[in-house]
Amino acid sequence: MIKETFSPEETFAFGKELGKNARPGQVYTLIGDLGVGKTVLTQGIAKGLGIDEAICSPTFTIVQEYHTGRMPFYHFDVYRIGCVEEMDEIGFDDYVYGEGLTMIEWANLIEEILPDHFWQIMIEKDLEKGFDYRMITVEEVGKA
Ligand code: ADP
Numbered sequence: 303m304i305k306e307t308f309s310p311e312e313t314f315a316f317g318k319e320l321g322k323n324a325r326p327g328q329v330y331t332l333i334g335d336l337g338v339g340k341t342v343l344t345q346g347i348a349k350g351l352g353i354d355e356a357i358c359s360p361t362f363t364i365v366q367e368y369h370t371g372r373m374p375f376y377h378f379d380v381y382r383i384g385c386v387e388e389m390d391e392i393g394f395d396d397y398v399y400g401e402g403l404t405m406i407e408w409a410n411l412i413e414e415i416l417p418d419h420f421w422q423i424m425i426e427k428d429l430e431k432g433f434d435y436r437m438i439t440v441e442e443v444g445k446a
């Protein structure tokens with residue numbers, strides 16, 4: 303599925319739809335360059351889950367948990383992990399195979415420990431289409 307947006311508000315709204323449609327146990331990965339809109343989309347997803355508290359990037363904590371929505375929301379940013387073994391230490395599998403929605407930024411860095419089935423979300427710019435243009439691609443990976 304491809305969604306084109308032309309403002310942060312539209313990206314937020316698309317995230318909100320994703321959050322509304324999310325099911326417990328799903329895993330989303332999120333790929334895109336710095337400043338492309340990953341946090342904007344994540345804030346929308348949280349809103350769609352019914353989470354009203356502020357969402358910030360979990361840059362120094364690897365994972366940020368939110369428990370005030372209709373299911374738990376686990377927001378990972380694995381950019382700063384040293385090696386995948388570190389993910390075992392924080393109990394990665396308990397999140398991924400748990401009853402919440404797991405969202406992983408920079409998931410390509412931990413490819414070998416990703417579950418067999420997840421949804422990959424990629425956000426890209428195209429300056430020819432304008433400074434605020436974003437193309438958001440959602441792709442199911444590893445469907446049985
Ligand atoms: P990231 O988390 O990927 O580093 P952010 O979500 O923090 O990026 O920032 C995205 C920036 O791009 C924000 O300043 C936002 O206002 C701006 N922006 C402009 N157009 C869009 C769009 N269509 N979708 C999302 N963000 C946009």
Ligand code: MG
Nearest residue numbers: 340341342359
């Ligand atoms: Mg961000």
